[in-house]
Amino acid sequence: MIDRKHKLLVAHQCSLLGVARSSAYCTPREVSAEDLALMRRIDELHLEHPFAGARMLRDLLRPESFQAGRRHIGTLMARMGIEALYRKPNTSRRRRRDEIHPYLLRDLAVERPNQVWAADITTIPMRRCFLYLFAVIDWYSRRVLAWRLSNTLTTDFCLDAVREAIHRHGCPEIFNTDQGCQFTSGEFTGMLKAHGIRISMDGKESRDALKRTVQLAVEKSGDFPTARPFAPKLH
Numbered sequence: 001m002i003d004r005k006h007k008l009l010v011a012h013q014c015s016l017l018g019v020a021r022s023s024a025y026c027t028p029r030e031v032s033a034e035d036l037a038l039m040r041r042i043d044e045l046h047l048e049h050p051f052a053g054a055r056m057l058r059d060l061l062r063p064e065s066f067q068a069g070r071r072h073i074g075t076l077m078a079r080m081g082i083e084a085l086y087r088k089p090n091t092s093r094r095r096r097r098d099e100i101h102p103y104l105l106r107d108l109a110v111e112r113p114n115q116v117w118a119a120d121i122t123t124i125p126m127r128r129c130f131l132y133l134f135a136v137i138d139w140y141s142r143r144v145l146a147w148r149l150s151n152t153l154t155t156d157f158c159l160d161a162v163r164e165a166i167h168r169h170g171c172p173e174i175f176n177t178d179q180g181c182q183f184t185s186g187e188f189t190g191m192l193k194a195h196g197i198r199i200s201m202d203g204k205e206s207r208d209a210l211k212r213t214v215q216l217a218v219e220k221s222g223d224f225p226t227a228r229p230f231a232p233k234l235h
Contacts (some may be wrong), residue, residue, distance in 0.1 A: 041064070082123060099189060103202050117145065117176070136161055138172075
């Protein structure tokens with residue numbers, strides 16, 4: 001995006017793009033092998049103890065010879081997009097202007113395929129990095145209908161997976177997600193409305209149950225490609 005050979009000064013290009021000038025000179029660093037091993041173990045412990053925060057994870061990792069403080073563990077957790085699950089206010093992060101839909105699955109008997117689909121984003125450990133996995137599952141059969149991998153939390157890779165699922169399996173009656181900004185965006189809800197799909201949104205983060213379902217399906221399929229190293233974004 002920044003062309004250092006262009007006649008415009010780098011500072012002027014940054015000003016036009018609305019980015020900090022320091023970012024034009026920053027070279028992303030690959031995640032070290034030590035941090036990758038630590039992130040993989042954190043991900044495994046998070047599945048076993050979803051309520052564990054940085055301090056508890058630090059104490060669980062010490063007997064395994066991982067020398068990392070709670071601040072570093074907290075930084076890696078944020079980079080991976082995971083956090084301790086506990087009851088707290090305002091658990092959903094969304095844009096204020098986005099439309100929120102009611103939760104439609106309460107007391108609903110799910111009795112057949114394509115009645116309810118659900119989707120969520122989770123982190124998947126690769127050989128050299130961690131990627132974001134978006135998966136669409138059928139709530140009745142727990143079958144993974146479509147998935148996409150990305151190294152950034154954008155909406156486009158979610159849309160691609162939903163389009164593939166609809167193309168291959170038809171449209172569900174209800175599509176359930178949490179209130180993450182990818183799912184409340186006009187692009188995502190607009191596509192579902194265009195296909196006549198009723199939208200359901202759960203205010204509580206139920207990603208851990210879906211994470212287990214998705215990762216079990218991934219282990220069975222075993223067809224994920226090897227990802228190239230990347231520098232995860234810091235938010």
